[in-house]
């Protein structure tokens with residue numbers, strides 16, 4: 001039986017850091033390799049978090065090199081590829097940066113060995129992580145109730161697999177319990193009973209039992225988890241949300257990345273000076289095109305050198321967003337962005353708890369799982 005590797009990508013964000021600490025504490029028997037792929041254009045706070053995490057884990061976080069042949073002498077990995085792309089800045093529509101700096105280096109690092117990749121998407125997020133196209137890589141989501149990736153869920157719950165699913169549950173449940181649950185397990189997915197509803201129903205019958213059923217199914221496939229004798233995460237019933245992530249980071253002594261610190265700004269609205277708070281909501285390159293306008297203002301005011309650097313990339317008509325950074329940096333534009341941010345966040349505060357964690361949840365909605373988890 002092939003040796004199965006366990007890997008965890010450290011993005012420099014809070015969730016992957018918390019996942020590394022969580023798995024170390026909950027499942028010390030898993031021999032996990034940690035890796036990070038550096039764009040060379042992250043904030044200092046991100047690099048500081050990776051260093052603190054490395055000390056806390058007592059294990060090396062391997063820096064994987066995205067550059068195969070360095071013939072550009074560029075000052076960073078990002079600049080190397082930017083030069084190869086002729087100065088064409090990446091965007092959400094043309095995200096060559098993620099491909100070249102995160103995904104390809106990951107796939108090369110993994111090679112052909114069967115590998116389980118742990119991903120820190122939380123229980124309070126409604127998104128799927130990157131699922132490798134390589135058949136030898138399987139993603140697992142330990143923070144969620146459903147730890148399995150969408151491709152696995154789809155196969156396990158497909159109508160053509162119902163007989164097999166019944167066999168697994170027959171083995172897992174005492175006879176009486178199985179007889180009671182039988183019709184639920186056998187219910188076919190249809191327009192009025194979606195895969196999501198079926199999954200929810202089975203999880204309510206028992207998370208551990210569902211995981212055991214999936215494990216039995218995986219044993220009939222080439223998925224890496226199916227090649228294991230046992231998998232400790234089958235017993236995982238805990239769901240980890242945003243507040244838990246911050247708690248894990250605090251309790252470990254690693255702490256949250258410095259850019260989450262809420263800083264005050266002032267803005268004049270209808271002749272009155274108001275005080276709002278801003279921060280950055282995620283890791284990733286300091287010029288990332290996914291950031292909100294208020295985060296660009298945060299960069300301008302808190303890291304003016306990095307803002308100037310981001311501005312220097314905007315050449316020959318290429319810009320990070322629809323307006324240039326030069327335009328965004330004008331005092332009246334900065335004031336307008338702060339005003340819009342202040343009014344929006346205060347409106348939302350009236351509807352929700354208004355905590356800084358709500359602001360993170362809102363800002364996290366878009367973006368790239370490979371860079372920000």
Ligand code: SF4
Nearest residue numbers: 097098284285288371
């Ligand atoms: S953080 Fe943003 S700019 Fe950097 S690699 Fe990821 S998507 Fe691209």
